[in-house]
Each structure stands twice: as C-alpha cells, then as structure tokens.
Amino acid sequence: SAVISQKPSRDICQRGTSLTIQCQVDSQVTMMFWYRQQPGQSLTLIATANQGSEATYESGFVIDKFPISRPNLTFSTLTVSNMSPEDSSIYLCSVLPGKNQPQHFGDGTRLSIL
Amino acid sequence: AQTVTQSQPEMSVQEAETVTLSCTYDTSESDYYLFWYKQPPSRQMILVIRQEAYKQQNATENRFSVNFQKAAKSFSLKISDSQLGDAAMYFCAYRGGTSYGKLTFGQGTILTVHP
Numbered sequence: 001s002a003v004i005s006q007k008p009s010r011d012i013c014q015r016g017t018s019l020t021i022q023c024q025v026d027s028q029v030t031m032m033f034w035y036r037q038q039p040g041q042s043l044t045l046i047a048t049a050n051q052g053s054e055a056t057y058e059s060g061f062v063i064d065k066f067p068i069s070r071p072n073l074t075f076s077t078l079t080v081s082n083m084s085p086e087d088s089s090i091y092l093c094s095v096l097p098g099k100n101q102p103q104h105f106g107d108g109t110r111l112s113i114l
Numbered sequence: 115a116q117t118v119t120q121s122q123p124e125m126s127v128q129e130a131e132t133v134t135l136s137c138t139y140d141t142s143e144s145d146y147y148l149f150w151y152k153q154p155p156s157r158q159m160i161l162v163i164r165q166e167a168y169k170q171q172n173a174t175e176n177r178f179s180v181n182f183q184k185a186a187k188s189f190s191l192k193i194s195d196s197q198l199g200d201a202a203m204y205f206c207a208y209r210g211g212t213s214y215g216k217l218t219f220g221q222g223t224i225l226t227v228h229p
Contacts (some may be wrong), residue, residue, distance in 0.1 A: 030215075042219045042221050043205070094217075104161065105151075105158065107156070108158065108159075110157065
C-alpha cells in the first residue's frame with residue numbers, strides 16, 4: 001500500500017492566519033483527497049485534488065477558504081485560509097492508488113486555532 | 115445522495131469475546147464498495163476490511179469479518195477474539211462505483227475493550 005507523509009502533524013495558529021498542509025506519497029496515485037474531521041465527528045470530504053487542474057470542491061467548501069494544489073501525481077497541499085476557531089479540526093489527506101483499490105490515509109494534521 | 119448510518123455511538127466488549135458493529139447505508143447504485151476503517155487515538159485511519167457489492171461472499175480478514183446483506187443495505191463488522199488493541203473508533207464507509215473515489219462515512223462507533 002502507498003506510504004503517505006503528511007506535514008505538519010499538528011499546529012496551533014492564531015485567528016486570521018493561514019496554514020498550508022502538505023501530503024507526499026511514495027508512489028504515483030490516481031486520485032488524492034482532503035478530508036476534515038471536526039472534534040468528535042466523522043470525516044467529511046473537502047475536495048478532490050486534481051493533478052494539473054483546479055480541485056473539485058464538495059458542497060459547503062470553497063476555493064477561497066481551502067485552496068488546494070496538486071502539481072504532480074505524488075504531492076498535494078491544502079491551505080486553510082483566514083482561520084477561525086471553527087476551523088479547529090483534524091485534516092486528513094487520502095489517496096486512491098487505483099480504481100478498484102481502497103483509499104489510504106495520512107496520519108492527519110491536528111489544527112487548533114486560538 | 116448516499117448516506118451511511120452507524121446507530122451505535124459506543125460499544126464495549128470483554129477481551130477474547132466477540133462484538134458486532136452495525137452499519138446501514140442508502141444508495142440507488144448497483145456498483146459500489148463498502149469499507150470499515152479503524153481510528154485509534156493516534157488518529158491514523160486504518161483499513162480493516164472491504165467488500166465489493168457484486169461479491170456475494172462475505173469478506174474476512176483474520177479476526178474481522180462482515181455480514182453483507184445487500185437487499186437490506188446492511189454491512190456489519192464482527193470482531194472475534196477481541197484484543198485490547200482493537201479499542202478505537204470504527205467508521206463504516208461507502209464508495210460508489212462512479213463516485214471517482216469519494217468516500218461517505220458513517221458517524222462512527224467507539225469500541226472499548228475491557229481486560
């Protein structure tokens with residue numbers, strides 16, 4: 001299975017600032033995704049990171065708030081912009097190596113906004 | 115839209131005993147995949163088991179097995195010979211055959227294992 005490195009593992013940020021989370025995979029993968037897990041809650045898909053084109057966002061998530069880059073088949077970033085306490089969550093990167101394979105997840109980034 | 119429901123917020127089991135976690139889903143698709151993921155306090159999401167909808171045989175992975183009832187849209191997870199390391203949050207997840215990989219998760223079930 002793919003080995004996924006997600007950085008940072010945690011951070012504490014000030015209100016109004018932005019943070020970029022990185023996701024690196026040890027092999028080329030078809031699809032990469034970003035999920036949010038609010039405290040005590042389940043995972044919700046933020047967007048699909050498309051290689052070489054704009055990300056596809058789910059309802060309730062917008063590019064201005066969560067800009068995503070995917071410059072190649074092994075790397076993606078998620079930026080959480082203009083953060084507020086409501087953005088305190090775990091953000092997880094996941095990859096789909098192939099159509100009939102399961103998704104694998106990074107270790108997540110625990111983000112706290114003061 | 116697809117939905118996944120886990121009706122048991124918390125479950126507990128004695129070590130070495132068997133426990134079953136419930137999951138139901140709603141979909142109009144005929145081609146899809148179902149998964150159980152485990153999330154220990156370390157927050158890493160670990161794949162436990164998967165089931166393809168077109169397969170009638172229930173998936174099994176060592177001590178973990180599923181009871182897949184397609185007509186009832188039910189997908190329960192059975193953990194046999196429970197171990198302390200099984201304690202975690204368990205998520206049931208659905209992926210449609212044409213959803214380009216998007217996973218829809220249930221609310222999760224916290225499993226406690228008592229020694």
